[in-house]
Amino acid sequence: MARADEPKIAASSASVSLSPLAINVLWLLVTGFLVIVMQAGFAMVETGLTRSKNVTHTMTMTVAAFALSALAFFAVGFALMYGGAAGDVTGSHGPAPHEVSFRVADHDAGLFGFSGFFLAAPGADGALLAVFFSQAVLVVVAATIPTGAMAERWKFRAFVYFVVFMAAIVYPVFGNWVWGGGWLAQLSLGRGFVDFAGSSVIHLVGGIAAVAGCRVLGPRIGKYNRDGSLNVLLPHSVPLYMAGTMILTFGWFGLIAGRAVVANDLIVGRVATNALVASAAGAVAAMIYMWTLYKKPDPSFICNGLLAGLVAISAPCAFVTPLAAVVIGLIAGVLVVWSVLFLERATRLDDPVGAISIHGINGAWGVLALGLFADGSYREVTGLFHGGGSQLAAQVIGLVACVVWTFIMCWLFFQIVGIFVGNRVGPTTELQGLDVPELGVVGYFNEDPAAAKGSTSRAFAEPRAAAAPPPASENRFSIVIEGTDAATVKVIWNELCQPSDRPSDPDFVAVYPLMTLIKGNRFRFRGGQPDDVRARMERLVSKRLPEKAIRARIET
Amino acid sequence: MKMIVAIIRPEKLEDVQAALNERDVYLMTVSEVRGCGRQRGYAEMYRGTEYKTRLLPKLKIEIAVNDAFVDATMEAIVHAARAGSTGQVGDGKIFVFPLEDCVRIRTGEEGPEAIGP
Numbered sequence: 281m282a283r284a285d286e287p288k289i290a291a292s293s294a295s296v297s298l299s300p301l302a303i304n305v306l307w308l309l310v311t312g313f314l315v316i317v318m319q320a321g322f323a324m325v326e327t328g329l330t331r332s333k334n335v336t337h338t339m340t341m342t343v344a345a346f347a348l349s350a351l352a353f354f355a356v357g358f359a360l361m362y363g364g365a366a367g368d369v370t371g372s373h374g375p376a377p378h379e380v381s382f383r384v385a386d387h388d389a390g391l392f393g394f395s396g397f398f399l400a401a402p403g404a405d406g407a408l409l410a411v412f413f414s415q416a417v418l419v420v421v422a423a424t425i426p427t428g429a430m431a432e433r434w435k436f437r438a439f440v441y442f443v444v445f446m447a448a449i450v451y452p453v454f455g456n457w458v459w460g461g462g463w464l465a466q467l468s469l470g471r472g473f474v475d476f477a478g479s480s481v482i483h484l485v486g487g488i489a490a491v492a493g494c495r496v497l498g499p500r501i502g503k504y505n506r507d508g509s510l511n512v513l514l515p516h517s518v519p520l521y522m523a524g525t526m527i528l529t530f531g532w533f534g535l536i537a538g539r540a541v542v543a544n545d546l547i548v549g550r551v552a553t554n555a556l557v558a559s560a561a562g563a564v565a566a567m568i569y570m571w572t573l574y575k576k577p578d579p580s581f582i583c584n585g586l587l588a589g590l591v592a593i594s595a596p597c598a599f600v601t602p603l604a605a606v607v608i609g610l611i612a613g614v615l616v617v618w619s620v621l622f623l624e625r626a627t628r629l630d631d632p633v634g635a636i637s638i639h640g641i642n643g644a645w646g647v648l649a650l651g652l653f654a655d656g657s658y659r660e661v662t663g664l665f666h667g668g669g670s671q672l673a674a675q676v677i678g679l680v681a682c683v684v685w686t687f688i689m690c691w692l693f694f695q696i697v698g699i700f701v702g703n704r705v706g707p708t709t710e711l712q713g714l715d716v717p718e719l720g721v722v723g724y725f726n727e728d729p730a731a732a733k734g735s736t737s738r739a740f741a742e743p744r745a746a747a748a749p750p751p752a753s754e755n756r757f758s759i760v761i762e763g764t765d766a767a768t769v770k771v772i773w774n775e776l777c778q779p780s781d782r783p784s785d786p787d788f789v790a791v792y793p794l795m796t797l798i799k800g801n802r803f804r805f806r807g808g809q810p811d812d813v814r815a816r817m818e819r820l821v822s823k824r825l826p827e828k829a830i831r832a833r834i835e836t
Numbered sequence: 837m838k839m840i841v842a843i844i845r846p847e848k849l850e851d852v853q854a855a856l857n858e859r860d861v862y863l864m865t866v867s868e869v870r871g872c873g874r875q876r877g878y879a880e881m882y883r884g885t886e887y888k889t890r891l892l893p894k895l896k897i898e899i900a901v902n903d904a905f906v907d908a909t910m911e912a913i914v915h916a917a918r919a920g921s922t923g924q925v926g927d928g929k930i931f932v933f934p935l936e937d938c939v940r941i942r943t944g945e946e947g948p949e950a951i952g953p
Contacts, residue, residue, distance in 0.1 A: 512887035621884050777943040797944040
């Protein structure tokens, strides 16, 4: 049975000369590298939109998600998703060769692959590994999405288990159904369930996982008042989430263009253009909508709208006209605002970065939009508006399957983790901020001025209860200068204190460190030999007033 | 000797400093502070939800002056710190404290001389 995702790479590797294959491998790798950049964007957006006391925790989650999910997908996920045979790029129609499937209506409906664990697949050559690489970076994106929605209260240990589970089981199995030749791709409706660049496989899976996670964790402390009214927990860094949004957008074009699988497929141009106009439309729609509704164009929603447009266009980007892409983006921009407001107010799902609305709601919208707007020009995928109602039916089935599978799996997993580890940090940790209790490092470290001078080794005494300062070890005494008025003495002393090119008077150098302060013509000293200091002071003053009989006397 | 503590709008610091220098008052300590007056902050909107900013950013200027300079200093601050031609809510306040003593750490001078110009 013909599928929407047609074979590409292996076909070219088998029958064509080597150079197109090399180009294709290069294309998969370069676009995959771009997807890695998205991880920086995620880290910045999520951290910028949350509070400064959780900076380390939120950022570490995105970096750790990268590492953990890449390994989990390598060990288990890829085998489940493609049966070790690169699925939609193997060149074989129908389920992957090592597919666990059931027979329905006379054809195999694949459930998951079961070969190639740890990439130990026969024939795992460079081309196959390039496919693995381009897929592994997508898993990372999906696994990172819940970290934003669940930020500021998720126990790090629980997060580690979850990300591994997500990348090893949840994502790959649904991915198999859609991109691995599984039962959704084999649907007899339309061209089967179609998702070009992951509105469902990446974003809806991530968004639904975030819904389950938020439900389990509950809202952050202080988000809701006792009477149910909302509080604003302000984001701590606007520059961070703004820059992060643009970095995420940049990487996104790698994700979308990379799903075209081959560089010499000219659909890449349509894909990139549609993603551009849809994201722009999403940002503009969110901006104008907030502007008219609440008097000011909320900057965080402009960012959310941009990303919502990208999520929504991910599935249909190869199948719709640019004009349809704009419409899809505009709807996505409004949808993300509605969704955030609705989720916060009606469902009490506390999603600090809007991940559920961006990835979940708009992932669903993208899947449906394909069923509505596909114009039949690419792989004969035709939507409702172009006379293909059955494609929309396939999209609805895929959407429901994605939501049900992901939510049930994640919900169950959170329950199990909740029993053994606990999903949420304690209230003390949450109020203090997760950085130090969970990870031991403050995110923004203001250097102690004393430490900057390198004097951290000094040990400070333990405080004691005292009514008066302890007796000083040094002697204290005063020297009174007589024979002239106090003002003159002060002028002389001030001149001595001025910085000068000439070497200071040795008497001044000797007495200065001992001097505490001056009252009139009375100099107070701490430490030193009173007689010596007296003699030096007398010499200092009389040298400068030779015409006067200066006398210094000690007063204790 | 008096200690003059003035709370002003952050954007008025340059004007105030210039006005003080005109009256030969140069020494000051400035810190970033937060505060509120009778209005107790203002309301803003984030993602469609109203929130109150209860404390607004202000600058606190501390100036130690000798008695002869007290009036000139207060006058300079009052005129320079007003927003617009009529002044606005949030322009700030001036507090004057008696100052018991003052020591210039470097020279050990004490009292009015230590404050200096």
